[in-house]
Amino acid sequence: xxxxxxxxxxxxxxxxxxxxxxxxxxxxxxxxxxxxxxxxxxxxxxxxxxxxxxxxxxxxxxxxxxxxxxxxxxxxxxxxxxxxxxxxxxxxxxxxxxxxxxxxxxxxxxxxxxxxxxxxxxxxxxxxxxxxxxxxxxxxxxxxxxxxxxxxxxxxxxxxxxxxxxxxxxxxx
Amino acid sequence: xxxxxxxxxxxxxxxxxxxxxxxxxxxxxxxxxxxxxxxxxxxxxxxxxxxxxxxxxxxxxxxxxxxxxxxxxxxxxxxxxxxxxxxxxxxxxxxxxxxxxxxxxxxxxxxxxxxxxxxxxxxxxxxxxxxxxxxxxxxxxxxxxxxxxxxxxxxxxxxxxxxxxxxxxxxxxxxxxxxxxxxxxxxxxxxxxxxxxxxxxxxxxxxxxxxxxxxxxxxxxxxxxxxxxxxxxxxxxxxxxxxxxxxxxxxxxxxxxxxxxxxxxxxxxxxxxxxxxxxxxxxxxxxxxxxxxxxxxxxxxxxxxxxxxxxxxxxxxxxxxxxxxxxxxxxxxxxxxxxxxxxxxxxxxxxxxxxxxxxxxxxxxxxxxxxxxxxxxxxxxxxxxxxxxxxxxxxxxxxxxxxxxxxxxxxxxxxxxxxxxxxxxxxxxxxxxxxxxxxxxxxxxxxxxxxxxxxxxxxxxxxxxxxxxxxxxxxxxxxxxxxxxxxxxxxxxxxxxxxxxxxxxxxxxxxxxxxxxxxxxxxxxxxxxxxxxxxxxxxxxxxxxxxxxxxxxxxxxxxxxxxxxxxxxxxxxxxxxxxxxxxxxxxxxxxxxxxxxxxxxxxxxxxxxxxxxxxxxxxxxxxxxxxxxxxxxxxxxxxxxxxxxxxxxxxxxxxxxxxxxxxxxxxxxxxxxxxxxxxxxxxxxxxxxxxxxxxxxxxxxxxxxxxxxxxxxxxxxxxxxxxxxxxxxxxxxxxxxxxxxxxxxxxxxxx
Numbered sequence: 001x002x003x004x005x006x007x008x009x010x011x012x013x014x015x016x017x018x019x020x021x022x023x024x025x026x027x028x029x030x031x032x033x034x035x036x037x038x039x040x041x042x043x044x045x046x047x048x049x050x051x052x053x054x055x056x057x058x059x060x061x062x063x064x065x066x067x068x069x070x071x072x073x074x075x076x077x078x079x080x081x082x083x084x085x086x087x088x089x090x091x092x093x094x095x096x097x098x099x100x101x102x103x104x105x106x107x108x109x110x111x112x113x114x115x116x117x118x119x120x121x122x123x124x125x126x127x128x129x130x131x132x133x134x135x136x137x138x139x140x141x142x143x144x145x146x147x148x149x150x151x152x153x154x155x156x157x158x159x160x161x162x163x164x165x166x167x168x169x170x171x172x173x
Numbered sequence: 174x175x176x177x178x179x180x181x182x183x184x185x186x187x188x189x190x191x192x193x194x195x196x197x198x199x200x201x202x203x204x205x206x207x208x209x210x211x212x213x214x215x216x217x218x219x220x221x222x223x224x225x226x227x228x229x230x231x232x233x234x235x236x237x238x239x240x241x242x243x244x245x246x247x248x249x250x251x252x253x254x255x256x257x258x259x260x261x262x263x264x265x266x267x268x269x270x271x272x273x274x275x276x277x278x279x280x281x282x283x284x285x286x287x288x289x290x291x292x293x294x295x296x297x298x299x300x301x302x303x304x305x306x307x308x309x310x311x312x313x314x315x316x317x318x319x320x321x322x323x324x325x326x327x328x329x330x331x332x333x334x335x336x337x338x339x340x341x342x343x344x345x346x347x348x349x350x351x352x353x354x355x356x357x358x359x360x361x362x363x364x365x366x367x368x369x370x371x372x373x374x375x376x377x378x379x380x381x382x383x384x385x386x387x388x389x390x391x392x393x394x395x396x397x398x399x400x401x402x403x404x405x406x407x408x409x410x411x412x413x414x415x416x417x418x419x420x421x422x423x424x425x426x427x428x429x430x431x432x433x434x435x436x437x438x439x440x441x442x443x444x445x446x447x448x449x450x451x452x453x454x455x456x457x458x459x460x461x462x463x464x465x466x467x468x469x470x471x472x473x474x475x476x477x478x479x480x481x482x483x484x485x486x487x488x489x490x491x492x493x494x495x496x497x498x499x500x501x502x503x504x505x506x507x508x509x510x511x512x513x514x515x516x517x518x519x520x521x522x523x524x525x526x527x528x529x530x531x532x533x534x535x536x537x538x539x540x541x542x543x544x545x546x547x548x549x550x551x552x553x554x555x556x557x558x559x560x561x562x563x564x565x566x567x568x569x570x571x572x573x574x575x576x577x578x579x580x581x582x583x584x585x586x587x588x589x590x591x592x593x594x595x596x597x598x599x600x601x602x603x604x605x606x607x608x609x610x611x612x613x614x615x616x617x618x619x620x621x622x623x624x625x626x627x628x629x630x631x632x633x634x635x636x637x638x639x640x641x642x643x644x645x646x647x648x649x650x651x652x653x654x655x656x657x658x659x660x661x662x663x664x665x666x667x668x669x670x671x672x673x674x675x676x677x678x679x680x681x682x683x684x685x686x687x688x689x690x691x692x693x694x695x696x697x698x699x700x701x702x703x704x705x706x707x708x709x710x711x712x713x714x715x716x717x718x719x720x721x722x723x724x725x726x727x728x729x730x731x732x733x734x735x736x737x738x739x740x741x742x743x744x745x746x747x748x749x750x751x752x753x754x755x756x757x758x759x760x761x762x763x764x765x766x767x768x769x770x771x772x773x774x775x776x777x778x779x780x781x782x783x784x785x786x787x788x789x790x791x792x793x794x795x796x797x798x799x800x801x802x803x804x805x806x807x808x809x810x811x812x813x814x815x816x817x818x819x820x821x822x823x824x825x826x827x828x829x830x831x832x833x834x835x836x837x838x839x840x841x842x843x844x845x846x847x848x849x850x851x852x853x854x855x856x857x858x859x860x861x862x863x864x865x866x867x868x869x870x871x872x873x874x875x876x877x878x879x880x881x882x883x884x885x886x887x888x889x890x891x892x893x894x895x896x897x898x899x900x901x902x903x904x905x906x907x908x909x910x911x912x913x914x915x916x917x918x919x920x921x922x923x924x
Contacts (some may be wrong), residue, residue, distance in 0.1 A: 043901050045793070045894075045901055045902040045903065045904060046793065046841065047881075047885060047888065047891070047904060048838075048839035048840050048841065048890060048904075049839070049840065049888065049890060050885070050888065054884065056902075057881070057894060057902045057904075058902060059896045059900055059901060059902050061551075062547075062548075062551035062554075062555075062896060063879070064879040064880075064881060064882070064894040064896070064902050065882075066881075066882065066884040066885065100882055100883055100884075102884065156883075
């Protein structure tokens with residue numbers, strides 16, 4: 001909760017701690033401040049008539065929280081989850097307004113990294129057509145590129161997100 | 174919240190503190206034992222073992238004697254049948270009371286009470302008699318009980334005392350009748366005991382008084398038939414006492430309640446003895462249970478004879494009920510929460526209310542209350558998850574099993590108490606209606622009296638708040654449109670003054686609130702005409718009476734213009750139904766022309782928990798609120814037919830109900846392709862019904878309702894979610910949406 005190490009949940013990427021995780025081959029980061037806990041994959045109760053990226057709900061110690069399938073949300077190929085798959089539980093919404101817990105299934109959690117000004121880069125211009133507002137920025141860690149995500153935009157805004165960074169990066173070289 | 178149940182002994186004895194704690198636990202265990210079962214036997218035994226392990230060098234002698242006594246009692250049970258009996262439960266309960274008194278005296282550090290005569294280690298199984306110096310217990314009756322034959326094993330007394338009539342069973346001729354009498358009387362006595370418990374809560378409840386009266390009456394009749402004169406006479410006196418209460422000549426006080434209990438206990442001793450003889454124990458011996466003193470006290474208590482009450486007769490009779498704490502000295506924590514935070518004076522236990530330190534009110538934030546109730550709900554589920562966990566079940570530890578049972582009891586008791594905290598009597602709202610009726614009647618020059626009934630009925634305070642508007646509308650409707658002017662009433666042979674009767678009661682697993690007027694009733698033809706005019710029904714539709722009455726709840730249907738032409742505010746009754754349905758309740762109307770109209774509101778007891786029917790579709794499970802379920806059945810071939818390719822209908826008793834294949838609708842195809850392989854659950858919302866085809870019924874259970882939150886705010890199919898027994902989330906279906914949703918065609922969802 002130290003402001004120095006707590007990047008804002010929304011807006012441009014700020015230095016601070018990020019939790020990085022894998023989604024398919026790509027690596028992403030979420031501001032640690034918004035992450036409440038990481039739990040093992042558990043049985044998910046599907047909710048009918050919801051978009052496919054909403055996997056359903058789980059019981060988190062008596063609370064019913066929705067679970068997002070981030071791969072589906074980003075229109076990545078969906079398939080089975082591996083051994084290392086887990087659920088990142090985040091707190092969305094800005095206190096003191098209504099906050100809620102939500103979960104996201106990711107393929108693997110990597111680490112918590114401290115990102116300084118040097119490692120941060122603004123969101124590159126992907127040509128302007130797709131909305132990249134959900135991206136806080138990019139960061140280079142240990143030689144790999146991480147896409148830093150805007151928690152509230154990813155979790156609260158409805159509809160699918162186009163994962164331009166991955167495609168662009170794959171086609172760049 | 175709990176004012177220290179564990180005593181802080183003045184003599185600073187850790188042994189005493191521990192003993193008090195153990196006795197409290199013992200009391201909890203005792204409260205849940207049942208005759209004929211061994212539940213709780215081992216926990217009690219191990220608690221007593223814990224007692225025995227206390228360093229007792231400095232303990233009072235009477236304490237050690239008490240332990241020896243209870244050890245003997247338990248050994249007797251353990252070596253014998255291995256189950257509790259009515260007698261052994263009573264003995265243990267009395268022992269517990271006596272021991273409480275001993276510990277209380279020890280704590281005070283004053284004179285120790287003498288050991289009750291029953292605490293003689295050489296006489297196992299003898300009724301534990303409290304010391305006469307102890308105020309909470311009735312020495313007289315217990316002593317007589319001790320001298321009587323009502324013991325587990327003790328040789329029944331064979332010498333009837335001079336003034337106590339003995340009964341002699343004719344086992345050869347009457348054995349069948351006696352057997353019937355025995356089982357019948359145990360049932361009656363149980364009913365009486367339950368009735369008395371209710372009576373303590375609401376001493377004026379005519380229904381309860383009547384039921385106890387009838388039970389004693391039946392008992393008297395059966396005893397008379399078998400020439401069991403002593404029983405018949407005692408039952409007769411008790412019946413007279415209740416009759417006095419029934420005719421409001423006698424007020425039910427705690428003394429009267431104690432008398433009734435003492436009477437029931439005495440009758441039970443007879444019954445138990447009869448049971449023993451039927452079982453071959455000392456057959457043919459005369460049975461003596463002293464009734465003389467009790468009968469004299471009963472007679473003295475009868476209305477009109479109060480002046481003859483002999484002050485020397487003991488006035489605090491009867492051992493208190495086994496499940497009750499008997500005062501501040503008791504170690505049994507009888508829902509301290511309830512005592513500290515009563516929902517209202519009527520929930521106060523009369524015995525507690527007489528003690529100065531047990532009463533008192535705490536104002537508290539209702540949000541805290543709600544969150545407490547919520548958490549307790551979770552605790553109950555978490556507890557059942559632990560108990561049902563296969564890994565836990567495989568563990569062979571008896572100690573674990575004991576602890577889990579104890580945990581289960583405490584959680585369910587905690588849940589009951591927590592729920593009761595939020596309950597408030599509906600009476601205050603009824604009182605508001607009195608004022609409303611008077612004002613309305615004066616405005617319209619009508620004579621109307623409001624009769625209220627069941628004001629003490631308790632329901633969730635959240636519901637009470639939401640109920641105010643619908644009730645006002647209903648009462649207003651009854652006075653405005655139901656009750657006629659005095660002249661009209663007299664002309665149709667009714668008293669000039671009309672009556673609106675507002676009542677509340679617990680029924681059908683929920684609360685039923687009824688507003689009944691004796692006015693002119695609903696005018697079917699005019700309702701129908703108005704509904705056609707407003708295009709609420711098709712011109713040629715044939716509607717049942719219930720459907721016609723239901724029309725007045727339709728939005729935009731103003732009863733004021735239609736039914737009576739009295740120019741009024743035209744209160745929309747749709748508000749009533751909408752509010753009630755928001756509370757997960759429903760409204761029914763009955764009306765007889767010329768005789769009046771009755772609105773019946775059915776409500777769940779609480780908003781936090783619903784009774785749900787768990788249904789399975791494919792691999793998924795859903796919860797349907799039981800209150801909305803009319804029936805469920807497995808359809809026979811031919812019951813489900815397809816109509817004009819528009820959808821399937823099921824024919825139930827000549828009535829066609831559209832069928833919704835729930836699996837297809839929810840997008841999780843069910844296994845039952847042929848309806849006869851599945852179950853049809855007929856649900857209702859308003860006047861509409863629909864048969865939901867599911868794969869199977871998985872059971873009924875109470876669930877704590879959880880909000881689904883923002884993500885699912887547009888999800889109309891679901892009313893919420895709940896954590897099921899296995900820890901997974903179950904979704905609660907919104908019956909309204911399901912009933913009203915578009916018909917599916919060929920299994921395809923219509924958006």
